[in-house]
Amino acid sequence: MNRKLIAEFKYAPAPVIRGYNKRSLYINLSTGEIKEKPVTELMIDKFVGGKGFDLYLMWHAIKDETKWDSPENEICISFGPLCGNTSYPGSGKSIVTTISPLTGIPVDCNVGGHFGPYTKFSGWDAIELQGIAKEEVIVYIDGDKGVVQILSAPDEEINSHIFAEELIKEFADSEDKYQFVSVVSSGKAAENVLITCLNFSFWDKRRKVARLKQAGRGGTGSVFRHKKIKALVVKYSGLKVDSNNPVDVETLRKRGLKLHQEIEAGDSTQNRMRQVGTAHLMEIMNDYDLLPIRNFKYGQMPEAEGLHSREFKKLFTQGMPDGCWFGCSLSCCKAVDNFEPRTGPYKGKKVCVDGPEYETAAGCGSNIGVFNARDVVEINFYCDTYGVDTISFGTSTAFAMECYENGILNKERTGGLELTWGNADAALELLHQMARGDGFGVIVGQGVRKMKQIFAEKYGADPDFLQDIGMEAKGLEYSQYMSKESLAQQGGYTLALKGPQHDEAWLIFMDMVNNQIPTFKDKAEALHYFPMFRTWFGLQGLCKLPWNDIEPANNAETDEPAKVPEHVQNYVDIYTAITGKPLNKKTLIEQSERVYNFQKVFCLRMGKGRRIDDVPPYRAVGPVTEEEYLSRQDRYDKQLKEKLNIDPEGKSTTEKMDILRKYREDQYQQLIDAVYERKGWNAQGVPKIEHLQKIGMDLPEVIEVVKRFL
């Protein structure tokens, strides 16, 4: 490819010391300025790394009124001090943040692939991308030579499954060195819609293809393309077991080996991550009435057998070390090889499809009434290569289908598409329209919140009904679990800072199935601890899955099995082994609590984050429609009797629904009171100044924002 050099910056590569480079890379696409910025001791002490660095850099780069498409909005990508070690499974994550086009507040995505570790070992603890380029560009980091370049990008093909591979071949020194190059890209849909993602590549030496992992949530791909970035490319060839220069490599290796051994011994009888990845959850969720079906109306259906993990196992190539970073023996990123799409521009071509993972199989399968595994694989493929988030696509399409079912939409309004449950062809056509930038797909691609406005204004739909069934909060679409019967999970979703994603807290089994957190106080404690613990992965550049998707054989006998105490101790140990800094299980949570509250205040600064924003659609809390009530009548009638002392006999379904709704909404509000109290926030969800002082997040700029809301 003939590329014009637009800007260049040379730097001296230097080894990472104890997990840190102590410098970050700033790139202004508007001006072509590329520079190095110091990572200060304050950043390390208060923000640790990863998402902490991203948020700190973004905070100081944007204004209160910055929108997703403002030039000063940034895409920040950071890696964390533990990122890139090859010893402990799940250690290759990048964390991406930006002001989201869906929510207007910071979104954070934790993503695999080789880009993060290679960029870190190229010399950078974080990257800031600011401004909007005058022409289409790629940004290239050569970590071997110490050069950063902005290059013109006249490339025609930007869909990721082809583009990532082309760039790897272009920038690698030779064919046997493809694995040293990684690409971040999006796809055609990111130019037209908002429910978009970024793809982070890793070269799969066995399959000889570029595999793609997604920074999925919140529309990162749209920001990327709005900045006229077609791709980021990194090359780094020097990876070793001690590339982080850890202080105690032996402890790191021993903890890693022990986990490898647990996985060897336990995975085939625990979660079968190596065989089917997170898709093992499909039948579990269906069995427990938790699988979202038809826009979260139902949690169980006999048809879900079609999406049983055995169906995906038939499609996934078996026996491959499918880690998205070196040294991950959990190997959950499964792939369908030689898949031939039956629609769209790549119809009939053999492609490698990453996944489907659980979220995709539920969102692009059961939630839109599609129960054929191959249809899910095809939707998955086009979402990825076009740069569309499979979670938001699933939830948005499910919403549109329910609107179609209710007559809010019809063929005339959808441009001829029959958005009936299970119509996979129509769902695929929506995707192709998103990529082409035409048709009803562009409306669906704005996400649920914008669709609600459009359908109310344009088609006279009842805004209350749309609010009840539109599965979004703060503007972000729900991920794929039914929270109706778990109060704690309702909070887990709605209190999640970026919007309803399950990465802060997944408490359904603790709460609903095992009844381990019966009181408001118990639930509030869980909604404090787990979001803080899980935040820590994003500070370090780690994956959550090796924490509890494999458990030590004796885990059930420990005091707190839900926390997997031995693995938490592993994290404490490897943190100290790499950074040399002391840590224990308590100070681990404190690291997170500082950054978590900083992000909370950041949300307030950008206009969201108060109690009025922590509101779930009623579909996430209880039955909106009669058919939903009737599908679980026994459960709901029993609740009326036992919890409310109300005899359901002789009452109409509508009467019972009204009583149940009042009760459940009241329970939710009581939960919120308890959680805010536990988190050190006031009744409006604003962090108290004394709490921020106590946890050490009382920076003047933070206090100044909080004072506006007190």
Add this chain to the structure above:
Amino acid sequence: MKMLKTFPDKCITCHNCESACSKLYFKEDNAKKSCVVINEEIYPPEMIVCNQCGTCVDVCPTLALTINTQGVVILNKSLCIGCLMCVAACPINSMRFTENVYNPFKCIACGICTRTCPAEAIEIVTA
């Protein structure tokens, strides 16, 4: 396939094989750095050495482990990133690792140990 065959009944636990192996590959007489391991805590002694089954080859994320034309599993150190997934995957604990040596190591059926064994308890065979 070229591999070591062991005869535990004949082993007199002199550990000459371990010395020969570690001296050849690590230039020191240190059983922790030998590719063949004699465990005399049980009787007859356990003789742990690679049978070239190739399980490790299948899990290596960088293709650093390959099988050569003689059927012997070889580690290319320049590709190895020291993750030790092969160590965990080895069904007979014959992929070895030790402190301060970042790459794992294994028997490549060179036969040096067979020449130092006074009891003919170990020999190179082609299966």
